[in-house]
Amino acid sequence: MADQGPVRGRISEVFWAFLALGLTSFGGPVAHLGYFRTAFVERRQWLTESAYADLVALCQFLPGPASSQVGFALGLMRAGPWGAAMAWLAFTLPSAIVLVLFALGAAVLDGPIASGIVHGLKVVAVAIVAHAVWGMARNLCPDKTRVGIALAAVFTVVLVSGPLGQVSAIVLGGLAGLALCRDSAVATPSESLHFPVTRKAGMVALGLFGGLLIVLPLLAGMAAWLDIADAFYRSGALVFGGGHVVLPLLEAEVVQTGWVTSDAFLTGYGAAQAIPGPLFTFAAYLGALLPGINGLLGALLALLAIFIPGFLLLVGVLPFWNQFRQWGSAQALMRGANAAVVGILGAALYQPVWTSAIIGPYEFVLALTGFLLLTVWKLPAWMVVAIVAFAGIFLPTP
Template identity: 85%
Template sequence: MQTSRVSEVFKAFLLLGLTSFGGPVAHLGYFRTEFVARRKWLSESAYADLVALCQFLPGPASSQVGFALGLMRAGPWGAAMAWLAFTLPSAIVLVLFAFGAAVLDGPIASGIIHGLKVVAVAIVAHAVWGMARNLCPDNTRAGIALAAVFAVVFISGPLGQVAAIVLGGLAGLALCRGVAAAAADSEALHFPVSRQVGIIALGLFGGLLVLLPLLAGMAVWLDITDAFYRSGALVFGGGHVVLPLLEAEVVQSGWVSADEFLTGYGAAQAIPGPLFTFSAYLGALIPAGGSLLAATLALLAIFLPGFLLLVGVLPFWNRFRQWQSAQALMRGANAAVVGILGAALFDPVWTSAILGPHEFALALTGFLLLTVWKLPAWAVVIVVALGGVLIAP
């Protein structure tokens, strides 16, 4: 029975991994349709609670929801198969793209690559626009988002991201209690995770976060693990918000050039599945990393902290979610995410891709295709990439 359930989980998530375009918010919509409405694995209220938990924790929210759904349906093997099936298709495509991008040459290829960098502006701008409307619906949370922008601007690197989230959560705790929704009568979530396992997972999360920086420098594989683990551990909001953290780790360190970084980020928009698979592309480009081995290591390292935190929190979540203070804290942290993404829209996305009026017009076209004509992200990537050929010198 358990084996059939594991197989069921793998097949369901593989189909989603091949077809789920549109980013983390769209993925959550796909999951709801498949597992709440069609398969009825859990109720609407239970699913809403699970999404709220994963949005609150650092890491890729949609992948964490998928991991939890697999865990709930078929235990640890179900969780592993849910992640593998949902992640592998896009990871394979991006690694192949990394190997091919290094040998691309000629005006047409250069134009496509430039178009992929420009489309990143449209994608991130669209994400900021949508998240601002949903997560900053009042003056208080708009102010928290603005404060987060200043925190990121004045405190560069990953530390600025963490400071913005912490300050946003504290501000939410103080100012957003009035809008916090009570969760007392929501359906409890039940997962096959004991308190002991939860405590071990939390210990591993914290231990690796402290130990890996101390071991970095001893071997390339430890450097790669440290950089991508830290990025996965410190990012709130998942998806696009990991962009500035990864940029700080791989571009500022000299592993990957800014052009290679934005080219891969643009390509990641054209494929289904989680955006965190962008890490596999970056790992494949790291010198002396062994290419495929480094890509695999980067992919595992960036997902691991989010999953450890999720497993660690699940046994305690039902009690925590009833606290009004927790609801207020989550609203402040989510508003700060909007500010972080807004800052990333300018640097490095805008400053690296928009070199003149032609690039601006192309990026604006992509933004309007997303917001007004409601085209899927993969279609906009194709249009803007081809536009890059037209504007190429």
């Protein structure tokens, strides 16, 4: 293990290490975890290989952006609460700034070239989400039981629209996993993780997490900023499985409510694939477009609201994790919930992603090309986005 050094020096070290990652970590949450392992296990030796694997397992168990939660926890381990804050800020800020600038500039884009690029960004979203569904299905639905749970989740989302359908699918998936996926659970590593978080602090964090989840919907409607905080906090609190899964939740909150058009939503989602850093910064793009609030303030509020629940839950669980992971039913429950996530994302691939972007055979061919570039040629996501967005210039005008 590397020497810890003075706290102030460690905070600075955390900030610069994660800023470098925030500027260069393309490829989504799974790729981010690979970058983190190289940077903090191999190069800096902040923790052991087994401890890192345990930390990743913990964050994959919880709702929220898994890679950002791992980064937050690494900063917490290295330099305490300020280290956690700096890790999140440095990793998140570059992509958030780019997406906010894109949102504020996209409103004034016109002309055939700009329209073609926007059209291409909508099409590439189909390839990106299809690739995510394919990869997640292979990893999270490897047997007939979990395929059935995923299929049931699709039916649930179709029959019960909006956030209620998605939450119901996850809850039912978790219960099904608890009953049917016990044989799939594997033993967890015996090595313990240690964080500077007391049990009292953990209980306070869990109380805040649950309290905000209950109180914010009751306050919604009193002011525009409370509506925004409620929508994005709820989306961040209910996301299992990584950044792509937030797509249907955010679509239900901002498109179905009429805050943001479907075209603007998919354009921003496509742009978010072309930049490094966490996909949750897509919230900053949406926040900058929301009515009733200043663009920059809306972006900041949406960004904080979508990340805070995952961090509160992580801090709340950390003091109890070593005991909780010994519970034999915990892994079974999460396997069922993760299978349901695949179904939710599969439903989102059709509506709104496919139905809004694939309006003819040319769009279909371009989306299929993007999918094959990702899955067969294994090009990085940002390169595929750039190629398909450029090709959108040559598509017939929709």
